[in-house]
Amino acid sequence: MTSRGQRQLRQDIITTCQQMNALGINQGTSGNVSVRTDGGFLITPSGMPYDAMKPEQVVEMDLDGGYYGEFLPSSEWRMHFDIYRNRSEAGAVVHTHATFCTALSCLHENIPAFHYMIAVSGGTDIRCADYATFGTQSLSENMLEALEGRTACLLANHGMICFGPNLKKALWLATEVETLARQYWYARQVGAPALLDEAEVQTVLERFKTYGKQTQDLASGDALAVTPPPRRDAPRKVAARKKLAKSKAKSKAKSTGRRRVS
Numbered sequence: 001m002t003s004r005g006q007r008q009l010r011q012d013i014i015t016t017c018q019q020m021n022a023l024g025i026n027q028g029t030s031g032n033v034s035v036r037t038d039g040g041f042l043i044t045p046s047g048m049p050y051d052a053m054k055p056e057q058v059v060e061m062d063l064d065g066g067y068y069g070e071f072l073p074s075s076e077w078r079m080h081f082d083i084y085r086n087r088s089e090a091g092a093v094v095h096t097h098a099t100f101c102t103a104l105s106c107l108h109e110n111i112p113a114f115h116y117m118i119a120v121s122g123g124t125d126i127r128c129a130d131y132a133t134f135g136t137q138s139l140s141e142n143m144l145e146a147l148e149g150r151t152a153c154l155l156a157n158h159g160m161i162c163f164g165p166n167l168k169k170a171l172w173l174a175t176e177v178e179t180l181a182r183q184y185w186y187a188r189q190v191g192a193p194a195l196l197d198e199a200e201v202q203t204v205l206e207r208f209k210t211y212g213k214q215t216q217d218l219a220s221g222d223a224l225a226v227t228p229p230p231r232r233d234a235p236r237k238v239a240a241r242k243k244l245a246k247s248k249a250k251s252k253a254k255s256t257g258r259r260r261v262s
């Protein structure tokens with residue numbers, strides 16, 4: 001990776017931290033963010049306010065658990081490190097003390113399939129990892145177990161953690177999981193929510209493979225998650241559109257030219 005590319009990633013980490021707080025899904029500097037690089041990952045430094053953080057203060061770590069530079073990595077570096085070591089699909093990790101995730105984590109219960117969006121984390125529920133002291137290897141191991149087949153989990157009496165292919169997707173997932181936690185919390189205030197059965201969540205998981213995609217983004221053999229309404233106009237090819245625009249511009253130039261001559 002070029003040094004310019006790394007500097008951009010360092011800046012992206014700071015931006016993600018600021019967005020995390022602006023979105024209201026984190027408390028103070030308790031959250032931490034990291035992104036995978038060629039030989040390891042970049043992670044937020046320990047205890048530094050996000051608004052004062054400079055790109056050079058973001059800490060570089062390798063996949064043997066060592067770090068470079070003057071600044072200590074986040075006290076939760078082990079969780080980030082273990083995700084990158086064990087989940088090859090992880091490109092970025094977001095850990096926060098989001099209020100509703102944290103409140104639910106104190107019940108030591110999984111969030112069940114009360115809403116079909118539960119499938120965003122890849123399974124039929126969002127598990128809660130067993131409690132262990134912050135910053136310990138035990139916490140990291142409990143987290144890995146709760147993340148099996150999932151991309152997000154609660155951490156008992158602590159908060160939540162999730163990962164995605166990049167920082168944008170990881171932040172998006174953290175926001176979705178906090179929204180689910182809030183909705184589930186409210187539903188629980190007035191009764192026992194009716195849950196979707198296993199077969200229904202499997203159907204949703206299948207549909208999620210193409211959820212939110214446009215027709216042109218589909219791989220061959222894939223179908224849209226939901227049958228779209230019938231299209232009334234005939235789709236025009238991009239090349240045809242370009243050709244039309246070019247010929248329009250040409251004729252406009254010609255007519256302008258004629259006017260000038262006369």
Ligand SMILES: [Zn+2]
Nearest residue numbers: 030076158159
């Ligand atoms: Zn934490």
